[in-house]
Amino acid sequence: MPGPTRWIRALRTRRFDGSRTRRLLERHLTAMLAAALVSVSVLLVSYREVQISAGEMRTRGAPAVQGVAATQLALLRAHQEARHSVDQDIDNVVGAGARYENQLSAAAQGLSRLNDVQIDGDRGRGVLETVNGLLTSYSSSITPGAVKYVSDDRMQREKFAEARTILSRDGTGVVPRLDVLQKHQMERIDHVSSLGTLQRTGWAIAELALLVMALITLSALRVLRRRCGRSLDPWLLTALLATVALAVFPLWATTLTQHRLSTAHTGLVGIEQRARGHHDLAGSQQYVTDESAGVRAHLAARTWQSWTYYGALGGSALIVLLPAVGIGRRLNADYWRAG
Secondary structure: OHHHHHHHHHHHHHHHHHHHHHHHHHHHHHEEEEHHHHHHHHHHHHHHHHHHHHHHHHHHHHHHHHHHHHHHHHHHHHHHHHHHHHOOOOOOOOOOHHHHHHHHHHHHHEEEEEEEHHHHHHHHHHHHHHHHHHHHHHHHHHHHHHHHHHOOHHHHHHHHHHHHHHHHEEEEEEEHHHHHHHHHHHHHHHHHHHOHHHHHHHHHHHHHHHHHHHHHHHHHHHHHHHHOOOOOOOHHHHHHHHHHHHHHHHHHHHHHHHHHHHHHHHHHHHHHHHHHHHOOOHHHHHHHHHHHHHEEEEEOOHHHHHHHHHHHHHHHHHHHHHHHHHHHHHEEEEEHHHH
16 A cells, blocks of 8 residues: 555655744744844833933033033132222222122022032032032122222232132132032043943944844745745834844934034033133133033934934834744744645
């Protein structure tokens, strides 16, 4: 009975090949899901971290650095204007102290705003509390010297000396304390505006996992074509396109954001150095104003940043769900057709 024997052997071979194909597809699906879950979780966290850094830089970091620089320059300019009115012998003229008072008022307003945006934590709040107290003492000295004792040279010199000591005394003066605060803030700005080792590692893992995902998807498409008689599975093909998009667009958006952060960081370094120089105070104030506007423009939120994140969320869902649907359909329908 050779006929039935050959038929039974062919049927067994067909079942064996079908079982082998099924196991192969199951291994592909498991590997794809593992690669997808690793890549999307690391990618979303990495991209979100970059956007959080940009938001911190925009809402607190840059205003804090700009605020300290503007406050320092306003205080020094107030003292300069007060001295100028005395040196030019116009301190007894009505309204001669207007520019000094304007600068002192600007410094007080700057300190008030710094309480909300400074990025040095409790240490920064302590510095600002001390500086506010010193500013009150400074005003109590400079105002009588510039306004009250205009006809008493001795008292006027004494008040100006007191004010100068409060303003610039090494280590304990208003300006040196603000220099220390600015130094700590710039250290934070350096950290926020650059990708650290952990962040770079996260992006490397995400991109590598997406590459693995793409290669496994290509392999699964090849298996379906050769063993299941399917030329191109639309579910897996869409998953492959979504994988490529995830590998490209979030990384592109991150590169643009980092470039903007780097440009803003350069501007803030210039502001900090110009304020520390204490030369040409009027010119320095104008420089800080102009450069601050440029920094704000570079850090302004872009609509595509949010859309990229939500697009990445959607793409992440696709590369997890589509392989399960595509391979699952074949497992439950025609994997056994190979042979």
